[in-house]
Amino acid sequence: MNCLCMGIVFGEYLLSILSFGGLTVSLAAILIVAERLLVNYGTCKLDINAGQKPLEVPGGQTLLASLYASQIFIPSACGGKGSCGHCKITVTAGGGPVLPTETAYLSRKEMRSNVRLACQVKIREDIYVRIPEDMLNVRMFTSTLESIKDLTHDIKQIRLALNDPAEISHRPGQYVQVQAPSSDGPVFRAYSISSPTYESNVVELVVRLVPGGIGSTYLHNLQVGQAVSFTGPYGEFVLNDDPSVEIVCVGGGCGMAPMKNIIYTLYHRWPERSCWLFFGCRTVRDVFYLGQFQELAGKHSNFHVVYALSDKLGEDEDWDGETGFIHLAADKHLEPNVRRQAFLCGPPPMIEAVTRVLEEKGIGSQDIFYDEF
Ligand SMILES: Cc1cc2nc3c(=O)[nH]c(=O)nc-3n(C[C@H](O)[C@H](O)[C@H](O)COP(=O)(O)OP(=O)(O)OC[C@H]3O[C@@H](n4cnc5c(N)ncnc54)[C@H](O)[C@@H]3O)c2cc1C
Ligand code: FES
Structure with missing residues (x-):
């Protein structure tokens, strides 16, 4: 067969695939429209x-x-x-x-x-x-933006004062779904509550800006006094009530939100309880809340704070914390075979690496909870 013939056969083959695909899509669209217009389920x-x-x-x-x-x-x-x-x-x-x-x-x-x-x-x-x-108790809340501040170049802390209902009852580690406007009508996006459970009249969020993202762009551009609606609280994490169980929080970026809630709630209730915070950042400019947690560690001798930078330090940058990936810092500092409950929050590869380390240290998978985002 010469090149011309092969080209014609290939062309016909491609045309038949395209027309079959087109037919299938058209039929599906017709069925959807027909169902909407013609079928009444009462x-x-x-x-x-x-x-x-x-x-x-x-x-x-x-x-x-x-x-x-x-x-x-x-x-x-x-x-x-x-x-x-x-x-x-x-x-x-x-x-x-x-x-x-x-x-x-x-x-x-x-x-x-x-x-x-x-x-x-x-x-x-x-x-x-x-x-x-639990899910039947989820409510729709209206709130007003109380304050908004930069934590890093792309992360903001957002505090919402509750209007109706005026109080929220939540567990540390839970999240809300914020309603954001979009060209296709309102959409909902999940954000972990970073304020501790004893601050019942406020919901604080830590939000990273996703370029072009509907929810994060909406939240980053809010003005003080603006109304914000959300539903919640959601999430199944339950903090172990036994004060002899050590808590381990590991995360990075906006994964800080639920961990901040867990840590402040924990020390409000059990000032002596043992807890580790491992927080991974790429560079010095991604570090936030470090001073605040060091101050808390000054008040609670069993609270240990470890921040690690994964990228190389710039020539003019100063850093006396850990370097390398955060799972390696956890591996270095945690003793094996201690009764623990762990909460991990960050991107899937980080969760995977940290889970491996924690399991090697003797924590069972039933005591490791995580939110991937
Ligand atoms: C349980 C839970 C808790 C969460 N808590 C927080 C929190 O405390 N703080 C926080 O900032 N976020 C949190 N998230 C993520 C948050 O819900 C949104 O997914 C995120 O803000 C992006 O939404 P958006 O509307 O801005 O972007 P979208 O409009 O949904 O997405 C825009 C584009 O960006 C891509 N994209 C979406 N998400 C990401 C991402 N994370 N990184 C890179 N690209 C992305 C999409 O694929 C799309 O192409 C949480 C998610 C879950 C499931
Ligand atoms: S709401 Fe159903 S899969 Fe996301």
Whole structure:
């Protein structure tokens, strides 16, 4: 076969793939539009916890949207796009088969236990769900920006004074979902609460600016006095109540937020308790809160603060802390076989490396908690 013939055959082959792909996409779009316009599912029953909260909702919406409209706020860090896996709830009947868009986020055990992604399940008939009590207590809060200040070149501390409700009850390590405006309507983004639990009339956040990011750009540009809405609190971390258990916090960047909450809450309740803070930064300009934590360590002899810089020092830079990756600093300072609970917060590679070190030191995986972001 000459080059011309091969080109024609290849062209026809490509054309048939493109037209088949185009046909599939068009058919899917037609089906979605047809379902919206032609199918009326009427009103469906949405039963929560076997009759604890029976609701009537219009069919055709997602389970997440129907719950939201009924003031039940399920964690949804990606805003319902099916890309965070946070909106898991148990659907005991009426949810239809598990969709391909859900399988990446559900373990086999979860699928066997009827766990589903609420943002992917459409209500087409009466549906029966189980929602933990904690989640039913999540509220929508209105607040006012009390202060905003630079912590580093790209991280700000944001304090929100609560209006309605005027107080929040949360556990250290929990987070809220801030509502930010976008061209497609309001979106929600998750931010850990950095203020300690005893400051119940305020929610403080530590927010890193993601270039072009909707939520972080909105928060970084807030003006004092501006209104901010959020839902919360969310998160399953529970601090071990046994004061003989040592607490280890390891993180970097905006991963500081939940750790600051944990540490201040801890020393308010147990002034003698043992706790380590390992905080990884790239350069001197990424360091924040160090002086504040050193001051706290001056008051509590069992509190140990270790900051480490991973990049080489500049010629004019001064640093007398650790250098290298933060998991190596944890490896260097922690004695093995001490009863501990660990909380890790940062990017996935850091979490992986620190988890390995902690497991080698004898901490069981059931005592290692983490938030990846
Ligand atoms: C449980 C939990 C707690 C969190 N707590 C905090 C916190 O305390 N402080 C904080 O600053 N953030 C926190 N985050 C991350 C936060 O929810 C947002 O994902 C982040 O602020 C980016 O949102 P955005 O709307 O600005 O960007 P988006 O508009 O969502 O994204 C814009 C673009 O940036 C990319 N992108 C998104 N996130 C990142 C990232 N982290 N780094 C680089 N690129 C990114 C996206 O892929 C997209 O292309 C937390 C996340 C979770 C799940
Ligand atoms: S809300 Fe993110 S996966 Fe459902």
